[in-house]
Amino acid sequence: MSNSLISVRVQAMRFEAKGILSVELVALDDATLPPFEAGSHIDLHLANGIVRSYSLLNSPTERHRYVVGVLNDRNSRGGSRYVHEQLRVGSSLTISVPRNNFPLAESAKHSVLIAGGIGITPISCMLNHLRSQDKSAELLYCARSRTEAAFSATLLQQAGVSGHFDDEQGAPPDLRAYLASKPKDAHFYCCGPTPMLNAFEAICAELGLPNVHIERFAAAENVTAVQSDEYVAELARSKKIILVPAGKSLLDALLDAGLDVEHSCREGVCGSCETKVLEGEPEHRDGVLSKSERASNKMMMVCVSGCKGKRLVLDL
Ligand code: FES
Numbered sequence: 001m002s003n004s005l006i007s008v009r010v011q012a013m014r015f016e017a018k019g020i021l022s023v024e025l026v027a028l029d030d031a032t033l034p035p036f037e038a039g040s041h042i043d044l045h046l047a048n049g050i051v052r053s054y055s056l057l058n059s060p061t062e063r064h065r066y067v068v069g070v071l072n073d074r075n076s077r078g079g080s081r082y083v084h085e086q087l088r089v090g091s092s093l094t095i096s097v098p099r100n101n102f103p104l105a106e107s108a109k110h111s112v113l114i115a116g117g118i119g120i121t122p123i124s125c126m127l128n129h130l131r132s133q134d135k136s137a138e139l140l141y142c143a144r145s146r147t148e149a150a151f152s153a154t155l156l157q158q159a160g161v162s163g164h165f166d167d168e169q170g171a172p173p174d175l176r177a178y179l180a181s182k183p184k185d186a187h188f189y190c191c192g193p194t195p196m197l198n199a200f201e202a203i204c205a206e207l208g209l210p211n212v213h214i215e216r217f218a219a220a221e222n223v224t225a226v227q228s229d230e231y232v233a234e235l236a237r238s239k240k241i242i243l244v245p246a247g248k249s250l251l252d253a254l255l256d257a258g259l260d261v262e263h264s265c266r267e268g269v270c271g272s273c274e275t276k277v278l279e280g281e282p283e284h285r286d287g288v289l290s291k292s293e294r295a296s297n298k299m300m301m302v303c304v305s306g307c308k309g310k311r312l313v314l315d316l
Contacts, residue, residue: 004262005045005094006033011065013089016150019072020118021084022057024065028092032063036098038129039122039215042066043096043264043272044079047086052079053217053270055122055191056098060129066095069150071118096264101271101288102215104129108187111137114175114200116192117148122215123191124151127161140164142173142192176203187211194218216269216287223268223285223304225249231307235259235316236278244307251303259316261302268304275300276315281308 008025016022027033041055054068072084087093104111104126111130115123120141130137138160143149145167155161164173179188179200188209190200197214204212230245233253244253251273254261263273268286277300284294286301293299302314 004097006097007092008066008095009092010087010089013087016069017152018145018147020069020148020150021072022067022069022150023054023083023087024058024067025093025095026065030064033066034097035063036060036066037100038104038126039102040098040100041102041122041215041217041270042068042098043270044068044083045094045096046079046082047091047093048078048082050077050079050082051264051270053265055102055125055215055217057121057125059125059132066098069118069121096270096272099271102126102189102191102213104189105187105211105213106133106135108211109136110183110186111135112179112182112186112188113137113139114142114178114188114190114192115139116142116190116196117144118150119191119193119196119215120150120155121191123189124155126189127155131158138162140173140178142166142196175199176207179203179209180207184209185211187213189213189215191215191217213290218269218287225251225266225268225285225304225306227283227306229310231309232311233307234279234311234313236313237316249303250306250312254302254316261316263303266303268301271301273301273303275302278313278315280312282306282312283308 007028011026012024014022041053043051043053045051056066057069058067070080070083073080113123127139142164145165156163226247228246234241242257244250264270271288282300283306285304
């Protein structure tokens with residue numbers, strides 16, 4: 001588990017849209033909370049034993065609270081349903097410190113933000129932050145309908161914000177046409193459901209857009225954390241050599257060997273188990289690292305990723 005947890009209580013919950021609640025968390029002792037950047041998320045350790053990551057949507061200038069938005073996902077595996085049905089104002093829980101896998105390139109001349117559904121949580125925080133810095137930014141907010149689009153009334157009043165609601169338009173957005181109409185040197189960000197992220201990535205690659213950023217909160221489909229070949233992990237700092245047998249994840253092999261490896265989601269989406277790779281070629285299966293980070297082979301998510309060869313040397 002994360003070795004830096006914070007005890008918080010639910011200070012307030014608010015209905016934001018059909019199926020979406022915002023949850024305001026404050027420290028149990030009302031202390032100042034660790035700082036965060038736009039795009040960051042926290043892991044909620046829920047009383048049913050489930051750990052889930054949620055993006056922060058309030059302003060990074062606030063230090064007295066964290067606010068997350070939670071969709072009561074019809075495919076919930078227990079996290080969002082627990083928040084909607086069991087978590088109450090006054091409940092206490094533990095959370096991780098904020099982590100940012102979706103940082104803004106603050107020096108960009110122009111930023112194009114695309115949100116699908118609950119993906120608006122990090123994206124609205126990023127938009128507000130860019131606007132507060134007088135940076136040029138625009139937002140395309142997509143959802144099945146306005147009633148399912150949190151914060152849409154406020155956001156759509158702003159210049160540079162457009163909405164696409166499938167029930168009004170009768171079809172999903174034409175992302176290709178939208179992206180092709182933007183300056184190539186802009187920075188492009190997308191957070192939303194997996195099919196949208198996959199389409200966004202494919203279209204950006206096709207258009208040759210170089211500055212592309214995505215945030216995934218669902219593990220890619222059919223990801224397995226194990227492989228059929230054994231390999232060796234050498235731990236440079238602890239001076240240990242461990243065998244990762246076929247059928248066991250690298251994270252479990254490390255934990256079994258007594259290593260204190262920070263981890264949370266175990267699905268390759270939260271980023272907490274990121275580990276530096278000193279030698280060897282990881283088999284990347286996570287949803288956190290960008291293409292270039294993967295290609296560098298300098299880091300890996302040990303909860304789901306494995307080894308392409310027979311040996312990895314890790315900075316552990
Ligand atoms: S534990 Fe979340 S990415 Fe590995």
